[in-house]
Each structure stands twice: as C-alpha cells, then as structure tokens.
Amino acid sequence: MGSSRLLGLVAVAVALAGGAAACRVSDGDLGRLFPPRGGSGGQGPTAGSGGAAGSAGSAGSAGSGGSQANNCGLTSPALRVQGSETCSGRLAGSLLTNALCLCGDLNVANTFITHGFDSREGPYVKDQAEEGGASVGVNGSYTLLTGAADIGGSFSVAGSGPLMLTGSLIVRGDFWSAANISALGSTSVSRHAWLSGSYSGAGPLTVAGTLHHGGTVVALPVKAGTDLQGAVKVPSSCPCGPDDLVDVAALVASARVDNDNVVRGVVADQFAALAGQSSSITLPCGRIYLTSIGGVGQLTFKVTGRSAVFIDGSVALSGGLTFDVAPGAEVDVFVKGDLKVSGKISLASKEHPAAGRLWVGGSQPIALASPWTGMLYAPHAPVTAAVALEAWGGIFAASLSSDFVATFIFDRSIGDAGAACSAPPPAQGVCRQCGTCPGSNACVAGLCQSCTSDADCCSLSTCANGRCEPLLNLER
Numbered sequence: 001m002g003s004s005r006l007l008g009l010v011a012v013a014v015a016l017a018g019g020a021a022a023c024r025v026s027d028g029d030l031g032r033l034f035p036p037r038g039g040s041g042g043q044g045p046t047a048g049s050g051g052a053a054g055s056a057g058s059a060g061s062a063g064s065g066g067s068q069a070n071n072c073g074l075t076s077p078a079l080r081v082q083g084s085e086t087c088s089g090r091l092a093g094s095l096l097t098n099a100l101c102l103c104g105d106l107n108v109a110n111t112f113i114t115h116g117f118d119s120r121e122g123p124y125v126k127d128q129a130e131e132g133g134a135s136v137g138v139n140g141s142y143t144l145l146t147g148a149a150d151i152g153g154s155f156s157v158a159g160s161g162p163l164m165l166t167g168s169l170i171v172r173g174d175f176w177s178a179a180n181i182s183a184l185g186s187t188s189v190s191r192h193a194w195l196s197g198s199y200s201g202a203g204p205l206t207v208a209g210t211l212h213h214g215g216t217v218v219a220l221p222v223k224a225g226t227d228l229q230g231a232v233k234v235p236s237s238c239p240c241g242p243d244d245l246v247d248v249a250a251l252v253a254s255a256r257v258d259n260d261n262v263v264r265g266v267v268a269d270q271f272a273a274l275a276g277q278s279s280s281i282t283l284p285c286g287r288i289y290l291t292s293i294g295g296v297g298q299l300t301f302k303v304t305g306r307s308a309v310f311i312d313g314s315v316a317l318s319g320g321l322t323f324d325v326a327p328g329a330e331v332d333v334f335v336k337g338d339l340k341v342s343g344k345i346s347l348a349s350k351e352h353p354a355a356g357r358l359w360v361g362g363s364q365p366i367a368l369a370s371p372w373t374g375m376l377y378a379p380h381a382p383v384t385a386a387v388a389l390e391a392w393g394g395i396f397a398a399s400l401s402s403d404f405v406a407t408f409i410f411d412r413s414i415g416d417a418g419a420a421c422s423a424p425p426p427a428q429g430v431c432r433q434c435g436t437c438p439g440s441n442a443c444v445a446g447l448c449q450s451c452t453s454d455a456d457c458c459s460l461s462t463c464a465n466g467r468c469e470p471l472l473n474l475e476r
Contacts, residue, residue: 072285077308090418099410103240104399105140111147133470134410135460137237156237178234248361255310260286338362347374353393354414434458440467
C-alpha cells in the first residue's frame with residue numbers, strides 16, 4: 001500500500017472517530033415515561049453537547065432548526081427522562097421482552113404459535129429446534145376458537161373470565177392463569193404452573209415442575225413434579241398502567257426543536273402528501289422530525305446507521321412503508337398519532353427483526369398485513385389481522401385479533417439493544433421494574449442491581465445467576 005494512500009486512510013479514520021465522539025443527542029427533560037417503581041432507560045453517549053434548540057417553525061420547515069451538529073454516535077439515539085440521560089435502545093431492550101404482550105384480550109381463530117431465536121447467532125430456520133424465550137403475556141382474556149397453541153416461552157393470562165382450551169396447549173416455560181380452565185385436549189408445561197382457579201381437562205395435564213393451584217384439578221391424568229394447593233394470585237404480566245406507558249407525544253415534542261433536519265436536508269412535511277410516487281430517503285444516523293406521513297405511494301427509509309424518526313401526527317398511507325435497515329444499523333420510529341397503512345409495513349429484515357422498533361401513541365386500530373417485521377409498541381391501539389399473521393419480531397398492543405393462524409418469530413437479541421449505552425443507571429429511587437435498568441439488571445430496592453428472584457424482573461423474564469433473562473426451552 002502506498003504511503004500517500006495510507007496517510008489518507010488514517011486521516012479519514014481520525015476524522016470519523018472525532019466526529020462520533022463529539023456527537024450526542026440531548027432531548028431535554030421530557031418528564032417521566034414510567035412510574036417510580038419501574039421505567040425506561042436508553043442508550044446514548046454522554047460526552048459532548050447538542051446544538052441549541054430551534055423554533056418549531058411553520059409548515060414546510062417545522063422543527064428544522066434544532067441541533068445543527070450531526071447527532072451520530074456508536075449507540076442508539078439518546079433520550080432524557082426525569083433528568084437522567086438514557087436512550088431508545090435501552091428502553092426497547094428492557095421493555096419489549098416478549099413475543100406478544102397485550103394490555104387487553106387475545107383472540108385467534110385458528111392455531112397460535114410462537115418461536116424464539118437470537119439473530120446474533122444467525123437467522124431463524126424453519127423447523128429448527130425450538131429455542132424458547134418467546135413468551136406471551138395477556139392482561140385480559142384469551143380465546144382460541146380452534147387448533148392448537150404452542151408457546152415457545154412462558155404464557156400468562158391474567159383475565160379472570162372462563163378459559164376454554166379447544167386444542168392442545170404446549171407452554172415451553174411457565175404457565176399462569178387467573179381463570180377457571182376447561183381443556184378439551186392435552187396441556188403440557190415445561191417448568192411451573194400457577195392456576196388461580198380450577199382446571200377440568202378431558203386429556204392429560206403435565207407440569208414438569210411445581211403445579212400451584214387454587215381450585216380443584218381434574219385431568220386424565222395429572223402429572224406434576226410437585227403438587228401444591230393454596231391461594232394463587234396471577235399478576236398482570238404487561239406494564240399497562242397509566243403511569244407505566246411510554247409518553248410517545250413527549251418524545252416527539254422534544255424532536256420538534258432538536259433534530260438533524262437541516263444537516264440531512266429534510267423538510268418536515270415532505271412526506272405529508274405523497275401523490276402516487278415511490279419516495280425514499282437515506283438515514284445515515286441521527287434524529288429526523290416529520291409532521292406526518294400521508295397520501296398514496298410507497299415510502300422507503302434506507303437506514304445505514306443508528307437513527308430515530310419522530311412523527312408529530314399520524315401515518316395514514318395508501319401504499320407500503322419500508323425501513324431498509326443495513327447490518328449493524330437500527331431505527332426507532334415514534335408516531336404521536338395513529339398508524340394506518342394499507343400495504344405492508346416492514347421495520348427491519350427477517351434476519352434481524354429487533355433492529356426496527358415502531359412506537360405508536362394513538363388509539364385507532366392498527367391493521368397489519370403479513371408478514372410483519374420489527375417490534376411494535378402500541379399500548380393504546382388494538383391490532384387486527386384479516387389474514388394469517390406471520391410476525392417477525394414482537395408486538396406490545398392494547399389487544400390482538402387474528403382471523404386465521406397467528407405465528408410469531410421473536411428475536412431475543414432485543415434484550416441486547418441497550419448494551420452499548422454509555423448513560424449511567426438512574427439515580428437511587430428513580431429506576432422501575434420495566435424499561436430503565438441497563439443490561440440484564442433489575443430494579444431492586446430503588447437501585448439497578450442483580451436480581452434475586454423472578455419477581456424482580458420485567459414481565460415474564462426470569463432471574464438466572466443475578467441476571468434477568470428470557471426463559472429458554474428447558475427441553476432442548
């Protein structure tokens with residue numbers, strides 16, 4: 001290699017390293033996203049400072065006067081919550097920990113399946129050995145009209161109404177139910193079961209670990225490692241209380257005056273009224289603010305670095321919405337209003353679904369086309385699927401109704417989304433059970449530290465050697 005070329009490459013490397021080190025995102029104090037008992041953190045560099053806040057501006061230039069520097073770094077975009085710096089990756093990694101989490105009811109017409117895999121170890125291969133970690137939490141009721149259910153992780157149903165299992169149920173983890181259960185087929189649980197009510201089955205009930213039950217259990221036969229009868233309380237597994245939910249509107253409001261629109265040459269309303277054309281935009285990294293997305297056409301975001309898009313209205317698009325996320329890149333999309341797209345929505349690739357996360361603050365129903373790829377957080381909105389649903393990633397929503405089969409392929413690598421976050425843990429008394437603590441730490445006695453029991457961990461995660469982790473398939 002010639003000396004002049006070598007010197008040129010060294011100069012470029014030094015310039016890039018200096019630029020990354022000097023960049024950060026400072027959202028300002030957005031108020032709290034979660035209640036004092038458990039919340040959300042995020043990733044983001046702590047060195048450096050953001051640009052001066054600009055004005056919201058008028059239509060066509062709204063929000064374009066924020067930070068003038070390139071808000072790029074080696075972590076996902078930073079956020080500030082309750083005076084503590086955090087970032088979107090940590091928020092996603094410690095909150096979106098299930099294949100499916102519902103604040104209300106789950107209704108599936110025919111067959112319900114979840115699989116788990118870790119995209120860091122390679123893509124999911126059809127019919128591969130079940131790895132687990134694809135848990136399902138339902139705060140309301142669960143209905144499966146026909147067919148079997150195979151849950152590749154733990155399964156919790158906190159609704160107290162009667163639960164009818166029309167086909168076989170396989171739970172490759174723990175099983176929680178607050179209802180009286182009538183089962184026409186077999187039920188198999190790989191670890192422990194907590195049944196608040198009674199269980200009446202025409203087939204076998206098999207629990208590898210301890211069967212905790214508050215009512216009578218009748219099955220042909222009952223097999224359990226240990227049988228314990230006594231009062232059983234089944235808590236809601238999904239953090240859906242008013243103070244638990246992410247304040248998407250506050251996050252979008254901060255981006256209105258702190259964004260990279262000028263640097264990237266983005267006009268805030270440039271995608272507000274597509275007129276039949278195919279449009280695209282490249283996001284190397286940083287924060288982009290848009291007023292809305294609407295009209296007719298195909299819109300593609302080419303994401304080549306760690307990026308965030310903040311939308312101050314709704315997405316109402318007659319067409320398709322695609323985020324083409326390059327290897328090593330990631331994107332978080334925050335929509336203040338509703339999501340209505342007539343075509344397919346793709347937030348990431350099937351090879352790495354956890355790289356794309358969509359956060360929706362609105363309450364109007366979301367109709368998903370299949371396949372869905374990415375992580376969806378929409379706790380106020382019911383999600384519907386009029387065709388067989390194949391979801392690569394995960395869904396956190398108000399409810400889910402599927403008119404046919406529903407299959408989830410959950411990417412456990414979401415748990416590592418905040419690994420590179422350099423923001424310190426929240427101060428004592430500020431952390432909460434879901435969303436704030438870095439890595440696999442739990443919020444114990446007001447501090448982010450090692451867990452001591454499953455109860456310390458968010459949702460259906462379990463405590464293993466002091467770390468909150470998904471429960472993997474015990475039969476592998």
